Amino acid sequence: MTQAASEARLPVEATRRVERRFASDLRAIRIVWYRELARFAQDRTRIVAQVVQPVLFLFVLGAGLNTIASQGAHGVSLKTFFYPGILGMSVMFTAIFSAASIVWDREFGFLREMMVAPVRRGSIVVGKCLGGATVAAVQGLVIVAMAGFVNVPYNPILILEIVLLQLVLAFTLTAFGVMVAARLKQMTAFMTLTQMLVMPLFFISGALFPASGLPGWLEVLNRIDPLTYGIDPIRRVVFSYLNLSPAARSALDPGLTWGSWHLSILVEVLVVLVLGVAMLTVAFVEFNRNES
């Protein structure tokens, strides 16, 4: 009887909770996503810093190496060849940095505010990943805008394709960052760990060289590197808009093979997506277990 009386006072909340759970998770995702964008828009130094590095690679490394490597490039400027890799690189830096904000939030307490909210932890993680992906794709637009300087045409379809591919790559890289960030309590630890991982992933990925005819050990590493599957599709779509001799095309844009199987762009994108979802799942589990 007393039980019934106390239940009677709670019906609004009890019924509302079931119906609204999904809706409230969506709202949480949206606001966490929005916060990422708001934070990014305010952080001018970050915007500048994350543009400078890819530009350095593109124009300084591209121009510098061009003097000794023009032979192997079949008359294609190294800047043009590097361009897809640099598109991927800018996404990578931004995405990983976005994930770092989780560690940052933890250090400065804000993560707690999100963790005690009456929503599923997963929606916080998803919001973070989508936010990071969006920020990375927006940052990537700066590099997209430089296409003209490296003799890549400004074609609307090409730009759309690039942006979509960048979004997918950015999502997976943010998920990777979030997964790492789930375990770490200090910013310095996160920075050290990502520095240790990011540069090798970038160099091995074939951002700066074609992924065929490599020494055996490097080819193995290259195929294991998830970034490989993010950058190759970008290169393929960019190169499909270039006027190249067949010899240059097969040397510079060979595509990826598993054994003798040539992967299609779709398969490559799927590989990236599946990895992203897998890492996101790990991140979910980590957050549900770790944080009380």
Next chain:
Amino acid sequence: MEELDGVGAAVEVGSSVAAISVRGLTKTFGTVEAVRSIDLDVNQGETFGFLGPNGAGKSTTIGMLCTLVTPTSGSARVAGLDVVRDRDGVRRSIGLVFQDPTLDGYLSAEMNLRLHAELYGMPRNRVAPRIQEMLEMVGLWDRRKSRVNTFSGGMKRRLEIARGLMHSPVVLFLDEPTVGLDPQTRASIWAYIKDLQQRERTTIFMTTHYMDEAEFCDRIAIMDQGTIVAHGTPDGLKSEVGKDRVQITTGDDAVAVEKLQAVFGIEAKIVEEKVTFSVAGGESFVPRLFSDLGISISSVSVAKPTLDDVFMLHTGTTIRDAEATATERLRANPMWQGRGR
């Protein structure tokens, strides 16, 4: 329809359901019993103070009530909801202000509240008016566009309190709301808390290790080494002590302590370089002290019992000493290091 009914209250303010009801609540970390089978009831609309030295188990208890720490055994209901079975329901019904700030310093005051409103699923049409209401209440409306990083410690704390109240919780938990603030700011935070509570009629559950702050509470519970050693109204607890606190300075304190024991049968201690003891009817005792003690007395003070004396009565130690031991215990036990687990 749905938009109309309140913001998150699971029980109506003023109904007979206890705001907090705890039975046999226990939490052990490894071999350490942080909280040992406590019972507790907090009525709606009350300001309830949870006192004790650092390391007494206050934060662990509050953690369990806020669904952040899973109890080892026992039960707790907040706003009529079970903290383990209906975690989200409890979370929606409570507001939290932690010991450490949990604001996003890069965003504006307004944006911090908006984030909170979205995370708590507040009805959309209530968000903007409620933000204004809350910011005006804590005197930060003019600064709504400023980044929180530019705020002083007191302003941040006020903003956190406003945020904790955004979704009209049944219970507002304040974990050491004034720790690390200067005395003046502490006093002003208290003025805000009292004002907010009257307007919002929210139940407030707060921890503090400043005994003087407990005077602001309707009822208090004192916790030491994982158990509740006393609870009641501040005045009731003080009158239970029954004795006044007398402090004297003498020519030879050590002799004075001996003499007090020999002549009056009173146990005295030297606290803060003064001979200190408790005695019923302090004022009338002082003349006898002068005539019978036999050594020169240079100063006398008689004080009504304070909550420090209450703590002393129930634990046999001062809160400061208890704190020192508790801190040592914590240092020795790695389980306790790092928060938020």
